[in-house]
Amino acid sequence: MSAAPLVRFAPSPTGFLHIGNARPALLNALYARRHGGRFLLRLDDTDRERSTREFAQAVETDLAWLGVNPDLFFRQSDRTALYDAAAARLKAAGRLYACYETQEELERRRKRQLGRGQPPVYDRAALSLTDSDRAALEAEGRRPHWRFLLDHRVVAWTDLVRGDSHVDCASLSDPVLVRADGSYLYTLPSVVDDAETGVTHVIRGEDHVTNTGVQVQLFEALGAPVPAFGHHNLLTTADGEGLSKRLGHLSLRSLREAGYEPAAVRSLAVLTGSAEAVRPVASLDELATLTDLAHLSRAPARFDPTELDGLNARLVHDMPFAEARERLTALGVPEEISETFWLAVRANLARVSEAADWWRVVNGPVTPVIQDPAFIAQAARLLPEGPFGPTTWKAWTDAVKAATGAKGKALFMPLRLALTGLEHGPDLAGLLPLIGRERALERLEGQVA
């Protein structure tokens, strides 16, 4: 029997997570859930200039909101010693070599290659430097950056999403693993960590396919087992535009602040571009059973952010009171909110937060709208005695209908306007008992109540 999977989500804390990042986070977390594995959250924070503590904290908060709770957590900035040791081994094996070109020199060389119709691949000039060349360059004040010497061969793997996949490493530049200031780029720390923690499945966006070719060689050079890889299609907006951390309104934080349910965001982030229809799925376990990497589409996962509204509304319409109560308490709706209230209003809500508006309509003050005072006065006289219950509305409107001959909209709309001050709203059969006889009568008499 093979060991339980260990998967990881490895964002760089250089911005707020957005719905496109929710996709790999969830695909990993759901994979672990489905296969009895564990989920590691790793902060890829080796870029010290762009990584901030605020973004790092936000990653944790946003994932928790999404319902993704890591089994393991660490940040790369705490693990430099491991990367140093790996770099030393690669140098000793002749797989990491010193280069001294400046950005400008590299750029000039690239232009020349392109001008000759050659691919802009690093020409490995630094490999032919002698010790005295290097000493001379260092004497000029240059510090080396370090490139990984790729084997010029095809790396092949069976991708968990894309099936047979390969990268021809002969067409790639030897990647820089260590900058001149000694800091690490993403590649080496990622492989060292995946190897050291025993990550079994690397599930990430298809923008990393080429990296996988390089990384497989790096696992091998370090003598580590190569994990399985799965590259999922990326979420794009309906016009095919990719999502970047700059698309602020689709950040998980703004979606949370706008009052969307995490389950709506999860459903859209995961089911878009899969074999399943995009629909609201409240439970993570159910979402896990619907998420099969092999059934993800190869085409971009296009979505329209307005789909969130429909998904959200459908989730709210079915939301049990216990769940709504916590949310409402956080939104400042008073404690005495009842299950009856929730069940009376939920079918009318696009977001849970709108319940607060109906709480105010029930409890007042409401300014009644009365267009036909005689009609409303007659209706007020027919208002049944209390206490009000689920059948009160029907009994009352039947009586008003019999007395006035009004029916349909002509019957219901004036009553709704007088009782709530609004043209639309939840079913009055549910709302009237919550408003209660006393307040209903005051409103029918035109008082603000």
Ligand code: GLU
């Ligand atoms: N930090 C990398 C990123 O944000 C991680 C990619 C990976 O999963 O290996 O893209």
